[in-house]
Amino acid sequence: MENKQIDLTDITGMVCKALEVEDIAGMSPALRRIMEVDDQKAITALREALPDLGTDWLQKVWQYNFAKRGQMGQDYTPNSLGDLLAELVGETGTCLDLCxxxxxxxxxxxxxxxxTRYVCVELDSEVIPVLTVNLAMRGIDAVIVNGDAISGQPPKETWxxxxxxxxxxxxxxxxxxxxGNPxxxxxxxxxxxAPMWPQYAGYDLPPENNANMAFVLTGISEADRAAFILPNGVLSSDKAEGKIRRQLVDNNLVEAAISCPERMFESTSIPVCVLLLAKNRQTRGIALIDAGNRCVSETREQRGQHGSKSHTNRVYHKEINVFTDSNIAETVREIRQDADTDTVRHITPEELDGDCNLTPKRYLTQPMDGTKPxxxxAEIVEDINRTAERRNGLLLTVNATTARMLGVDEVKKMQDEGNAICDQMEAAMNSIEGMEPVKxxxxxxxxxxxxxxxxxxxNNSKERVSDVLLLIMSGWKQNIYICNNDENRYLAELRDALLPELMSGNLKIKGETNG
Known part of the structure; x- marks a missing residue:
């Protein structure tokens, strides 16, 4: 279970006092110093200052103040999801924590x-001291790798x-x-x-604009059993991810797919799933579990941390969904037992849809009223908006007549028709009683x-550069290289033709006299 009473202001104060720093800005440098000199006195002080070691308090302080959600997708893992992954992977002598x-x-x-002994891989150099000291003060044996788990580049450092x-x-x-929670x-x-690397050999290469399956393939290649927390779209997305899903199924690596409740993370409401993979399986069955309603809701109370006294003295309430121990035990039991219920369906690869969709609701028993599962x-709307934002990433401004000449006037018509459909769909959904507002x-x-x-x-986004623009820029850059090479060749030719003529006197500089 999660710790219900969380006050970051108090925890931050405890951390700063134990680290002997004036404010939270000194946290990372202090932890780096502790790590580099193995300061056992400071590690003990930090251990004794925190309420209990079952909760990752440094994670909460770091996430609030320093996590790079936009740049590196850092949303740190809730306890109950960590407990679920622990039980799914089970007792292992050694365990890799990817990301x-x-x-x-x-x-x-x-x-x-x-x-258990661990190998912990983390790309962000700034969080390495937090990770290292976190494990040291709990007596957890591990090799810590500061590097990119999926690129194959040599690590920056190890501890x-x-x-x-x-x-x-x-x-x-x-x-x-x-x-892993990549x-x-x-x-x-x-x-x-990359196609020749062991983790990618035999699979379609994950697309450059989405590394989800790169983490999955790397994680299972390094171990016999692997559990990942991933966005729900991994279970149903088409094209490249869909092909890799099919290849994982054909290789009999998929043991279970679990859809989780919304609002499990403190910093985002994005719904997630858990994908469980295993090698050397004795059956080809796949357990698809809908755990969306298998949770309890907890109210988190948090005082404001920044701003005026009216803000810092105010207590904010946030509803978070968590798995109980019995929820986790039920999920693990459903995977092991070959019995279908309203929340679990055990299927064979042959029963999967053509696109190898692993979304549990798609295969559960059809309701009595005949409606299709x-x-x-909210998940469908999220996928629609994500697709629209990716498409909107590159904006073409074009003269109307030129557009007709180039044959892209039809694209403008498609945009207008699509927006009209969105207008109608949004209005219809927002007219339904009890429906959350949809945009x-x-x-x-x-x-x-x-x-x-x-x-x-x-580029039409402040958050990222459009994939299509990158392709255009690549072609543009290649054209510049070609033109520059041609220009240099012609300039050299002109120089080689001009110099002998000048030296021989056949050509004279303007204004130059023979005397």
């Missing part, structure tokens, strides 16, 4: 299986935690299990010769201008 963050998944797994002591260096080892839907740079409305993102990817012959592309 470890501050170590919350490792901490929860270690509470269940305290003899070893053994019996509470911290030393620089350490060699990662192969693990029996993998746990950043969702982030871009990644496909490494050279479907995903939650659909309209198309804004082409507009006509009156400027003669104008054709102009521009």
């Amino acid at each position: 470890a963050g501050s170590g919350s998944l490792t901490i929860r797994h270690h509470l269940h299986y305290p003899s 070893t935690v053994c019996k509470g002591h911290i030393t620089r260096g350490g060699e990662p080892f192969r693990c029996d299990g993998t746990i 950043p969702y839907n982030v871009r990644w740079n496909q490494p050279d010769l 479907h995903r939650p409305f 659909l993102t309209r198309g804004e990817y082409i507009r006509f201008s009156k400027n003669k012959n104008e054709v102009r592309f521009e």
